[in-house]
Amino acid sequence: MKSDTTMQINITRTEKSKIDHVDFNDLKFGQVFSDHMLVCDYENGEWGSPEVVPYQPISLNPSAKIFHYGQSVFEGMKAYKDAENNILLFRPLDNCKRLNISSKRLAIPELPESYFMDGLTELLKIEKDWIPTSEGSALYIRPFIFATGEGFHASPADAYKFIIACAPSGPYFSGKVKVLIEEKYSRSANGGVGFAKAGGNYAGQFYPTQLAKEKGYDQVIWTDDNTHEYIEEAGAMNIFIRINDTLVTVPTSDRILDGITRKSILEIAKDEGIDVEIRKLKVSELIEASKNGSLKEMFGTGTAAVISPISGFGFKGEDFDLPFVENTYADRLKKRITDIQTNKADDPYGWRVVV
Numbered sequence: 001m002k003s004d005t006t007m008q009i010n011i012t013r014t015e016k017s018k019i020d021h022v023d024f025n026d027l028k029f030g031q032v033f034s035d036h037m038l039v040c041d042y043e044n045g046e047w048g049s050p051e052v053v054p055y056q057p058i059s060l061n062p063s064a065k066i067f068h069y070g071q072s073v074f075e076g077m078k079a080y081k082d083a084e085n086n087i088l089l090f091r092p093l094d095n096c097k098r099l100n101i102s103s104k105r106l107a108i109p110e111l112p113e114s115y116f117m118d119g120l121t122e123l124l125k126i127e128k129d130w131i132p133t134s135e136g137s138a139l140y141i142r143p144f145i146f147a148t149g150e151g152f153h154a155s156p157a158d159a160y161k162f163i164i165a166c167a168p169s170g171p172y173f174s175g176k177v178k179v180l181i182e183e184k185y186s187r188s189a190n191g192g193v194g195f196a197k198a199g200g201n202y203a204g205q206f207y208p209t210q211l212a213k214e215k216g217y218d219q220v221i222w223t224d225d226n227t228h229e230y231i232e233e234a235g236a237m238n239i240f241i242r243i244n245d246t247l248v249t250v251p252t253s254d255r256i257l258d259g260i261t262r263k264s265i266l267e268i269a270k271d272e273g274i275d276v277e278i279r280k281l282k283v284s285e286l287i288e289a290s291k292n293g294s295l296k297e298m299f300g301t302g303t304a305a306v307i308s309p310i311s312g313f314g315f316k317g318e319d320f321d322l323p324f325v326e327n328t329y330a331d332r333l334k335k336r337i338t339d340i341q342t343n344k345a346d347d348p349y350g351w352r353v354v355v
């Protein structure tokens with residue numbers, strides 16, 4: 001394995017940029033991709049040198065283990081540009097560390113931090129013009145690793161590919177989301193892979209989410225796999241619930257992703273003087289709070305969605321609407337975190353990293 005120091009990264013530039021074909025005033029989430037990507041292969045027991053190459057298709061044999069056994073992990077991050085044209089990242093080392101936590105669970109070899117950090121830095125310097133600056137937009141960054149090693153034997157692959165691809169993106173959700181509390185399906189279980197950003201976790205969510213959409217909901221609120229009595233996550237976001245003036249989120253576990261937005265919002269909320277509780281929360285408590293008027297807000301947090309307010313939830317055929325609230329915690333906290341991310345406010349936490 002190469003040492004964890006700043007490295008030389010080969011760069012092959014695209015002959016013709018696609019940037020002029022992109023309407024930066026009408027960006028969807030993750031639909032168009034920038035000119036280059038970072039690629040790094042693991043073979044013969046070690047990671048090779050990362051390279052920046054033009055964004056392009058990948059060729060794999062049908063026996064590559066990713067297709068059969070789903071050995072793949074990913075991350076989600078964003079790059080921003082401030083008024084001085086600096087490229088900014090938010091807590092990038094946390095994404096790097098979490099990628100390796102996910103990899104370990106999927107028996108994927110650890111990636112040296114410098115490969116991730118130096119590779120990302122090099123890529124972003126080249127893709128600087130692809131970072132949108134309009135409100136609510138950013139360059140969404142998708143680092144991922146998957147098994148390229150071949151064979152039908154159900155065992156870890158002997159070869160992997162690490163790629164970082166980028167997509168200039170607008171907001172993930174266009175407005176508030178209506179959610180259905182899940183009573184049957186689970187996204188994760190004790191001892192499982194719920195805490196990892198494993199590709200298969202998301203595939204497993206699609207069918208229950210499709211069923212929820214057919215009933216008129218946008219997302220599923222995942223509950224614990226054992227009893228379905230406890231709230232866990234909101235789609236691909238961590239969940240926050242405001243009861244009276246207290247902001248509640250559930251503890252992370254084997255089954256819940258340790259969200260970087262979640263832990264940042266927890267710190268910001270405390271510093272804003274908001275009462276914060278990290279504790280288990282029963283569906284029955286949520287319904288009771290809705291009925292007695294103490295339920296004020298619900299929102300999801302995540303890199304893609306930032307903070308996504310929830311308009312209401314369904315449970316056992318009944319719908320519960322969230323009340324109208326002035327000066328929501330969601331709006332206040334979203335402004336605080338995005339101001340820090342985009343250098344519109346001081347960053348007392350040291351989370352912002354200039355590339």
Ligand code: PLP
Pocket residue numbers: 076197233235236237238257258259260261262301302303304
């Ligand atoms: N929970 C799940 C299942 C996710 O996929 C994500 C998205 O990354 C999150 C929570 C939020 O994590 P983060 O804030 O680190 O993006």
Ligand code: COI
Pocket residue numbers: 075076077202236302303304305
């Ligand atoms: C993110 O928030 O970055 C994620 O990875 C969630 C994804 C499903 C868009």
